[in-house]
Amino acid sequence: MYSLKSYVLVVSLIFIPFFANNFLVFVNSITSSSGNQYTTFFNAISSSTNPKASLNSGKNQTTSSLISSSFCDVWDVTCSEEVLGLAQEPDNVEWIKGLRRKIHENPELAFEEYETSKLVRSELDRMDIEYRYPLAKTGIRAWVGTGGPPFVAIRADMDALPIQEAVEWEHKSKVAGKMHACGHDAHVAMLVGAAKILKNREHLLKGTVIVIFQPAEEAGNGAKRMIGDGALENVEAIFAVHVSHEHPTGIIGSRPGPLLAGCGFFRAVFSGRKGLAGSPHHSVDPILAASAAVISLQGIVSRESNPLDSQVVSVTSFNGGNNLDMIPETVVIGGTFRAFSNASFYNLLQRIEEVIVEQANVFRCWATVDFFEKESTIYPPTVNDNRMYEHVKKVATDLLGPPNFRVVPPMMGAEDFSFYSQVVPAAFYYIGVRNETLGSTHTGHSPYFMIDEDVLPIGAAVHATIAERYLNEQG
Numbered sequence: 426m427y428s429l430k431s432y433v434l435v436v437s438l439i440f441i442p443f444f445a446n447n448f449l450v451f452v453n454s455i456t457s458s459s460g461n462q463y464t465t466f467f468n469a470i471s472s473s474t475n476p477k478a479s480l481n482s483g484k485n486q487t488t489s490s491l492i493s494s495s496f497c498d499v500w501d502v503t504c505s506e507e508v509l510g511l512a513q514e515p516d517n518v519e520w521i522k523g524l525r526r527k528i529h530e531n532p533e534l535a536f537e538e539y540e541t542s543k544l545v546r547s548e549l550d551r552m553d554i555e556y557r558y559p560l561a562k563t564g565i566r567a568w569v570g571t572g573g574p575p576f577v578a579i580r581a582d583m584d585a586l587p588i589q590e591a592v593e594w595e596h597k598s599k600v601a602g603k604m605h606a607c608g609h610d611a612h613v614a615m616l617v618g619a620a621k622i623l624k625n626r627e628h629l630l631k632g633t634v635i636v637i638f639q640p641a642e643e644a645g646n647g648a649k650r651m652i653g654d655g656a657l658e659n660v661e662a663i664f665a666v667h668v669s670h671e672h673p674t675g676i677i678g679s680r681p682g683p684l685l686a687g688c689g690f691f692r693a694v695f696s697g698r699k700g701l702a703g704s705p706h707h708s709v710d711p712i713l714a715a716s717a718a719v720i721s722l723q724g725i726v727s728r729e730s731n732p733l734d735s736q737v738v739s740v741t742s743f744n745g746g747n748n749l750d751m752i753p754e755t756v757v758i759g760g761t762f763r764a765f766s767n768a769s770f771y772n773l774l775q776r777i778e779e780v781i782v783e784q785a786n787v788f789r790c791w792a793t794v795d796f797f798e799k800e801s802t803i804y805p806p807t808v809n810d811n812r813m814y815e816h817v818k819k820v821a822t823d824l825l826g827p828p829n830f831r832v833v834p835p836m837m838g839a840e841d842f843s844f845y846s847q848v849v850p851a852a853f854y855y856i857g858v859r860n861e862t863l864g865s866t867h868t869g870h871s872p873y874f875m876i877d878e879d880v881l882p883i884g885a886a887v888h889a890t891i892a893e894r895y896l897n898e899q900g
């Protein structure tokens with residue numbers, strides 16, 4: 426998640442030739458470098474709850490004495506205790522932390538997650554869990570359960586970021602300039618931990634859990650390629666988690682409906698006819714056309730969109746001309762757009778193109794718009810299915826106790842989990858890793874990013890229970 430920064434960097438690279446020409450800045454040459462800061466946020470809700478202490482607050486002394494089906498087809502406190510007990514076994518905790526540390530020390534960028542994938546597969550082999558490999562180059566589709574329907578999927582992303590780790594600790598990244606600064610190392614460890622719990626409870630599963638390890642969440646749409654390679658075959662619902670520095674360790678947060686924005690980038694080339702600025706009637710001026718387009722683009726959200734349906738169109742780059750006495754041949758502008766519904770997102774895309782092309786025509790220029798679809802920089806919004814969201818909420822509340830579940834506001838960040846959520850009912854949720862004592866308070870993509878590793882067994886238990894209970898409740 427928070428995947429945008431790296432893409433803005435890619436886009437900036439594409440713009441370099443234009444920046445390079447900007448020796449002069451005057452009427453015919455307007456330059457504004459694109460802002461690379463894309464900050465994700467939501468208002469931290471301060472909390473006095475200690476989820477680790479209240480991990481077992483889901484225990485219900487009233488009901489734990491009631492007769493419970495040991496098959497857990499009706500979930501009760503005993504079932505929660507069993508799963509948490511497995512997850513919190515000291516050996517298991519050491520193992521899962523060890524996995525995460527190994528991955529943290531050897532971060533691999535998008536579509537290069539060879540060692541990470543190998544480590545996951547060796548763990549799956551040791552647990553006797555079958556899988557298909559490779560999907561999308563380094564991805565894995567493993568399964569636990571009956572082998573028959575229903576099929577429910579849980580997913581983790583494996584890629585790291587091109588960031589130099591600034592946290593000094595024993596298991597700091599050993600690869601210069603690369604770091605697990607978004608917590609995908611923890612995602613992998615929690616999912617392997619979940620696979621272990623599920624394998625242990627395989628006799629209780631009333632269907633099949635598909636365990637998906639995907640490459641390239643940060644850059645390149647690994648999810649899209651995983652789907653293309655069959656990751657979602659037969660799957661009727663999918664769930665995934667992201668660590669969050671906004672919430673104390675172990676707290677689960679989610680919301681129904683739109684959770685993360687759709688995000689796209691655009692670049693438009695306005696072409697006119699070069700000419701001496703002193704005789705403008707002999708030229709066709711792309712500076713004026715592009716300027717008009719920038720103004721008109723601001724009318725899309727302000728005049729055409731429902732004010733209650735959050736959307737953004739930002740022009741972040743404007744480049745053209747390098748001679749104060751010449752009207753240039755071309756001007757290139759670029760920017761980004763965000764929206765929380767699929768319809769609004771694709772409507773923005775269409776209107777951005779129309780406005781640019783039509784405004785170019787007004788001034789006798791012509792324009793082409795590129796949305797970098799080939800480079801996979803388009804992420805649709807991540808929209809939680811209401812039923813799947815309710816499932817996550819119920820599982821988290823029963824397993825960890827009601828104080829450890831929060832409804833969170835939507836965020837402007839983007840996630841390629843959205844591609845799965847476009848295909849099958851899905852829910853995405855956060856798990857807190859914030860611990861002031863440890864200093865795990867930095868946002869994803871910060872070189873100071875770190876997690877409270879005590880989250881790992883909790884995350885594994887939540888993943889596993891979401892899957893097991895989903896299967897139980899389909900019958």
Ligand SMILES: *[C@@H]1O[C@H](CO)[C@@H](O)[C@H](O)[C@H]1NC(C)=O
Binds near residue numbers: 483484485486
């Ligand atoms: C415990 O069970 C009782 C009786 O079923 C119920 O009223 C109460 O809400 C439960 N508490 C929790 C924390 O689940």
Ligand SMILES: *[C@@H]1O[C@H](CO)[C@@H](O)[C@H](O)[C@H]1NC(C)=O
Binds near residue numbers: 767768771846
């Ligand atoms: C989102 O919109 C695009 C373009 O209209 C469409 O192709 C796609 O199927 C839509 N996805 C969903 C989940 O509605």
Ligand SMILES: *[C@@H]1O[C@H](CO)[C@@H](O)[C@H](O)[C@H]1NC(C)=O
Binds near residue numbers: 475477674861863877
């Ligand atoms: C933070 O981490 C420390 C050290 O592991 C631990 O003692 C403390 O309980 C943690 N605090 C929370 C709120 O989880």
Ligand SMILES: [Zn+2]
Binds near residue numbers: 428607
């Ligand atoms: Zn990220």
Ligand SMILES: [Zn+2]
Binds near residue numbers: 426609642667869
């Ligand atoms: Zn992420």
